[in-house]
Amino acid sequence: MLELKHVGFETEENKEILHDVSLTLQERFVAITGPNGGGKSTLAKIIAGIYEPTSGQILFDGVDITHLSITERANLGISYAFQQPVRFKGLKVKDLLSLAAGRDTSVNEACSYLSEVGLCARDYVDREINASLSGGELKRIEIAMVLARGTKLSIFDEPEAGIDLWSFQNLIRVFEKMYEQTKGSILIISHQERILNIADTIVVVKEGRIAQKGPRTEILPALLGSADAAREACDVLTDKMEGSVTP
Amino acid sequence: MMDAIEKKLLHEVAELDSLPVGAYNIRANGSLQSRSVTANIDIVTKEDKPGIDIFIKPGTKNESVHIPVIISQTGLTDLVYNDFHIGDGADVTIIAGCGIHNCGGGNAQHDGIHTFYVGKNAKIRYVEKHYGEGDGRGKQIMNPTTVIHLAEGAQMEMETTQIAGIDDTIRKTSGDAAAGASLIIREKILTVGDQHAVTDFVVDLNGEGCSANVISRSVAKDHSVQEFKSYINGNCACAGHSECDAIIMDDARVIATPGLIANHVDASLIHEAAIGKIAGEQLIKLMTLGLTEQEAEEQIVNGFLA
Secondary structure, three states, X not given: OEEEEEEEEEOOOOOEEEEEEEXXXXXXXXXXXXXXXXXXXXXXHHHHOOOOOOEEXXXXXXXXXXXXXXXXXXXXXXXXXXXXXXXXXXXXXXXHHHHHHOOOOOHHHHHHHHHHOOOOHHHHOOOEOOOOOOHHHHHHHHHHHHHHHOOOEEEEEOOOOOOOHHXXXXXXXXXXXXXXXXXXXXXXXXOOHHHHOOOOEEEEEEOOEEEEEEEHHHHHHHHHHHHHHHHHHHHHHHHHHHHHHOO | OOOHHHHHHHHHHHOOOOOOOOEEEEEEOOEEEEEEOOOOEEEEEOOOOOEXXXXXXXXXXXXXXEEEEEEOOOOOEEEEEEEEEEOOOOEEEEEEEEEEEOOOOOOEEEEEEEEEEEOOOOEEEEEEEEEEEOOOOOOXXXXXXXXXXXXXXXXXXXXXXXXXXXXEEEEEEEEEEOOOOEEEEEXXXXXXXXXXXXXXXXXEXXXXXXXXXXXXXXXXXXXXXXXXXXXXXXXXXXXXXXXXXXXXXOOOEEEEEEEEEEOOOXXXXXXXXXXXXXXXXXXXXHHOOOOOHHHHHHHHHHHHHO
């Protein structure tokens, strides 16, 4: 469905962020993970059209979208949930949901999207998307907008960032339900084990390159293995520190 | 009888498609078109100068007064003095507005001077809209002046809107508030082309515990110029807040000059001002929802001024 061929991206200052990334995504639930600063968000933005790659080609359902605008890609069926949602003075939750759905949404319809992300439509439809909303609320509204669009491909950039623990439990359910009930594909950038745990495929991006790609069953244990190793290393440090204060 | 142009103007400034219920005074092309009074609200033509006196009896509740002005003749300059005498404890809505349709080569101008004497504990909602259109070379000019005197415990909420259409405007609003009175002013302005709009607020907070809140949202497009001046004088224990938020586009200019003058140690005054273009990420967000850049811009501007 989505194919990246030798995609590269350099900033205006000639800093290379992505190097020769080739990737074919057929699976319905793909998680991209990897260390911070490795190029994950850049990759997502290149797919959504926010950045244009400096080299390579992107195909979506066989169509070359490399030079298409954000709008054109959105209309072909790509949605993108920002890691840091944008605030709008004056625009209301209802307005953005209507724009996302492509038609005026009724309160009932808004309710079906907002309740998925744990918000009560009655309290929120008329709220402005301004500084009065908390980061967690904005994040949930951002996800609701992607649900309202219901497109072929939904990209989520670190949906867990800025969400409290209670919301996080529900967030996992949102993605599980999306996976079960819609026909679209989900591409999630995440560091969270519980999100990686529900993906079909995991891609590890590191230093601007694809470090690993494979089924979850194969990739996740290896990733967790390295995390366990890190935990052990920390334990050594903790023991030493505790040891140093114990008489 | 009104013609189609006049009916459209009336719809734009007062959202009226037929004669309103309650008291009204419709002025068209410099003279009285129609008037209605009620048991509690009287409207009297001034003898010494153009304009009207509106008398609202103490305790009048849930009534409204419409006083639209429409001009469809080119080259006409109209000046009126409208005085509102609002009795103690009244609770009413006043809807004013001016619409100009200028299809000729001369300028059409309306200068309205509205003075409010708001009685003790009265509550007023005052809505004014300014609208201009024209297919001729002549300019649409409006210079509304509003003077507000609030007695003890009086509350006034003023909403003033000018969405494009007016080539040149100087909007002056001044007010004074006695103890416990509160004044809220919400202004929305959009200028396009070579339009020029000046907003000038001066509020004197004179009585213990009174307050003023001035909120201005504006969008300046093309080559238009906007100037926003706001002065709040805190002369006692009072609370004053003013907020000016402007979106600047194209080659427009926006000048914001906020002023806070505290003449008393317990005067608490706050000002917030922000001028900036539409944030790139706002456009990008709406484009990821399928809007073109231009549609995204329109949504952001319309939402901002809604």
